[in-house]
Amino acid sequence: MVQGTIIKGIAGFYYVEANQTIYECKARGIFRKDNIIPLIGDNVLITLMPEENSNDKYQAAVIEEILDRKNSLIRPPVSNVDQAIVVFSVTYPELHLDLLDRFLIMIEKENIIPYIVLNKIDAGNEQNYRYVIDRYTKIGYDVICLSAKKEINIEKLKEKLKDKTTVFAGPSGVGKSTLLNTIEKGLGLETGAVSDKIKRGKHTTRHVELIPLSMGGFVLDTPGFTSLQLEGVEKDDLKYYFKEFKEFEGQCKFNGCSHTHEPGCAVKKALGEGLIFEERYANYIAYYNQLQDVRRW
Ligand SMILES: Nc1nc2c(ncn2[C@@H]2O[C@H](COP(=O)(O)OP(=O)(O)O)[C@@H](O)[C@H]2O)c(=O)[nH]1
Ligand SMILES: [Mg+2]
Ligand SMILES: [Zn+2]
Structure with missing residues (x-):
């Protein structure tokens, strides 16, 4: 058997990456019986099928076993995530610290290592976002300031991604797809001007897919969120x-x-x-009260 990672699932097939090859797999019936549904990110053992079962594009295989999961997320549905990059922009769309704090809560909850990326520094004025760097660094987060477009400080981020499974999260328009296109040349993810997207109401409903990096590791591009519920907290x-x-x-x-x-x-x-930031504490109280309200309902 060969060990690989499920990178996407479409119409009953699972696509498993193993040794730089992608296999088109069916899952064994036993998973359904045990109520285990394969997830993107699962490490699996597969057996290869005879050549006549394969098509032009993929070799056929069967998923025999799902190895233990380290963790799993509901949104996006993916397992075995090592780290999450929360991307915000220092210009437009505006930095939204309430949303940043919500992202951090969801990431901390799953024991995933978070990194904060502030993108578009080519277009921003450091005076306006210096406090964000200072505040979150003091709390203990790694804050990386970069420009996806002008390729500034990309290496700082890239070195964190090698051999890891990394989710890219953050609001729409902050430059997540641009950043991934810069990290993995030739990826060709769709990017768009912020205002154009809103005007045309373009909402690309993408399926969840892990993108293998040529240096090793996987990244997951998520569609942007503009709000985030503290689900399951x-x-x-x-x-x-x-x-x-x-x-x-x-x-x-x-x-x-x-x-x-x-x-x-x-x-x-x-x-x-003054050892804890007032804005963070205020958000704690606000979320605490929201969660309490939900429970009383
Ligand atoms: N000035 C500047 N614009 C950027 C940068 N990165 C992305 N953008 C622009 O921001 C817009 C949204 O980018 P996109 O990658 O689609 O954002 P996503 O919705 O987070 O995936 C596009 O018009 C990009 O060209 C950057 O580093 N600097
Ligand atoms: Mg995008
Ligand atoms: Zn106390």
Whole structure:
């Protein structure tokens, strides 16, 4: 048997990359019986079919076994993700820190390593976004400023992608596809001017597909989101997804402190001392209340 990775699924077929070759695979019936549905990103064992089952484009194979998943996301539906690149633009569309914080929560929840990319620095004024770099670096995130179009600082990002499975997330129009086209030459992903897309209402409903990188590893381009629900986040767990709270965890007066109203709260004390950013804390409270509301319904 050969080990490979499912990179896309179309009409009952799974396409598995193994040793630089893509195999067109059917899944064995046993998965359906066990209620396991193969996911893009799954590491699988396949057996190759005799030559007469193959077509011009692909060699035929059968997926025999799905290996244990490290993690899996619902949106986009993909497994075994190592890291996520959250892309924002320093010009248009505007930096939306509420959305950035929501992305970070969803990524932290799945134990995926996040990187923040600020794109279009060729067109922006550093004075306007310096605070974003400072704030998120201080919290402990890696912030990479680059220009996909002018190819500035691309290598800094590229070195993180080798041999990893990386999801690219971020709002529409920030330059995700442009960035991927720059990283993997000849990819030819569709890109568009922001205003044109909105005007024509162009919404390319793409299927989920892992793109193999020639240096090793996979990337996944996601369609842009303009809003993000904190799906599946438990109110009481929200605090664990705020990286800067971690060092104060366990120092509050009450066990299970929610850091919202309790006396003797170490997080609120840190906030008062300027060790935690007010905007981040304000978002924590806002999301906490939203999650609480959902539960009461
Ligand atoms: N000035 C500038 N524009 C960029 C850069 N990267 C992408 N763009 C433009 O931003 C628009 C949206 O890019 P696209 O890659 O389609 O964004 P996506 O929706 O996130 O995939 C296009 O008009 C790109 O040419 C950059 O580094 N600098
Ligand atoms: Mg795109
Ligand atoms: Zn507390």
